[in-house]
Amino acid sequence: MGRSLARVTARDVARAAGVSQATVSFVLNERADQSISEGTRRAVLEAVHRLGYVPSGAARSLRRGRSNVVLCLIPDIPVSQAMEEFRRTLSQVLGESGLTCVFLHTEGGMRLAELWPHVHPAVVLSFGRLDDADAEQIRRTGVALVDDVLGPNGVAAHGLDQAQVGDLQVRHLAARGHTRLGYGAVVDPREDAIAGQRLCGAEEACRALGLPAPVVVPVDYTPESGLEAVGRWTAAGVTAVAAFNDIVALALLSGARALGLDVPGRLAVVGVDDLPVAALARPALTSVAIHATVPATALATLILAEAGKPAPAGSPPGPALRLVVRGSS
Amino acid sequence: MGRSLARVTARDVARAAGVSQATVSFVLNERADQSISEGTRRAVLEAVHRLGYVPSGAARSLRRGRSNVVLCLIPDIPVSQAMEEFRRTLSQVLGESGLTCVFLHTEGGMRLAELWPHVHPAVVLSFGRLDDADAEQIRRTGVALVDDVLGPNGVAAHGLDQAQVGDLQVRHLAARGHTRLGYGAVVDPREDAIAGQRLCGAEEACRALGLPAPVVVPVDYTPESGLEAVGRWTAAGVTAVAAFNDIVALALLSGARALGLDVPGRLAVVGVDDLPVAALARPALTSVAIHATVPATALATLILAEAGKPAPAGSPPGPALRLVVRGSS
């Protein structure tokens, strides 16, 4: 590994370019209210390049009073490609507007209070719900806090209400003529925040359509669980099931297969996420694809407003959800 | 709400506690070489609590010359639960030793040079390979850089060589009596870094066992691709296939099903990742489970050494790979 030499500061650059440190700052920040001659400007830039000068983020944000870092707190959420897409889009959009978006995993008993100040963010974005003490502390330092982004009233709902997912599933199944529906709920408590919203959406849709409430059965990601759930639904006269996600749906497919139950003839199944494996199952799985770019862009716009930056020149977002109909429904 | 206009500084705390700012610093940093009376100590802590004082990370790292932030640069890698586990473990272990581990997504043409200085990290960890200019710039500021963590010679190999994955797959199939093997390669170029290593491991194992080199067929995550690949293997007399990951393996299962080919009777298949869906497929998929905690802990230990911190009191790591034998092989 390289030996660490002394840090190159703005003063070093100034010396090398034969100007004052203030001038270096003016040039690098392209300050319109300062007139800098072209020659000086070039001399500074050349010195910057030659010395490999990198400004100190610490000094800058100390002086400015705030950094341009957006800190996203990620609780122990199950991995999903939708979430990954969400994160990437957020990074991208914020990055284009000059904000640096970083992610911090917050599970496992580490004291949040000791972690986030090190990053000195301008905005904190919590994907889970923060406890009040932490939230209070963050706000108190003048850092903008957007709490519980993924929650029922979270900001992400601006672009995508998870209840719409359940709604879309139910309406699809109803349109296929099913009247007695089941809901394949997830067991993993880490999904609770989202799971509750999706189920609500499904129940609400049933109500709106004049159907009885769906028969909710928890399912974990095992063949046995799928088998048992399918058994309970058939006993209850259910002919179609909306699953929390594709993996639950695949567990149900597995259960139906074990019982020799025709899908979709005797039981229709709809998943969520449109995982690559959805197309590989037999029958191929009907699924609700989520375009996380939509809520992510909405959230980014809000953050930018919060940070006092102009909104990005975004293309119109398009729909957040798309039903991909395959063989299972 | 409180009118939190001005930031609460150490000086405010000092004033409130009737001591000097230096004393506040001594108390909060628990400096052993300074003797502070118990009364003063409590007064300071009480004032800290009452005023809701949060130290400025910017000022601290400016003064100290370095922060305790570890910045992990994540290129556009496909989402996987192993990677997620890797990140979480890294965060956890580093967090326990007082380092704050944050992640930055680096795809999409954003200029790295303008992003990372804002975070002012002590260590930069690049999961992909950095281009030389960026690497040079980072090193020049005295920030420790660990480049290409996931690469063939990357540091993560300390705990897990991806070649072992291919090796394990091949040895398993050979032990089942197969002699003519196939390899289901992945198409997604974002997987290249890892894919190359796994394939190498598989080829090397064949050589070591005196088997002919595996017939490599690229497979994407579609039924058609799986179908075509299986066709090519059967034509070539292949009886067992190691797949790059479980999704490729599931595509192959789909292809075999379409051709009416018995698995594992006519074609054995082994995947990698042991996704939840592996157990749900028919036949259930044999797979290599990866315990990302092992390489993550190894990497964390190295980072801690780099940052001059003591190694964590870790339990012995255990094996990084585990073959989960199910019905497909």
Next chain:
DNA sequence: CGGCGGTACTAATTCGTATTAGTGATGCGG
């Protein structure tokens, strides 16, 4: 020729913390 405005800079100060170099008070050996 004095003054006025604009250009192109510079000197000095600031942000909040950690650290160094003291300072006054007390205890204690000789």
Next chain:
DNA sequence: CCGCATCACTAATACGAATTAGTACCGCCG
């Protein structure tokens, strides 16, 4: 009862960039 060490602090400074308040120089008007 002086000197010396120890205790419990405080004053002052440094970190590196951004910003404020100038300053020197030039051209131009009257």
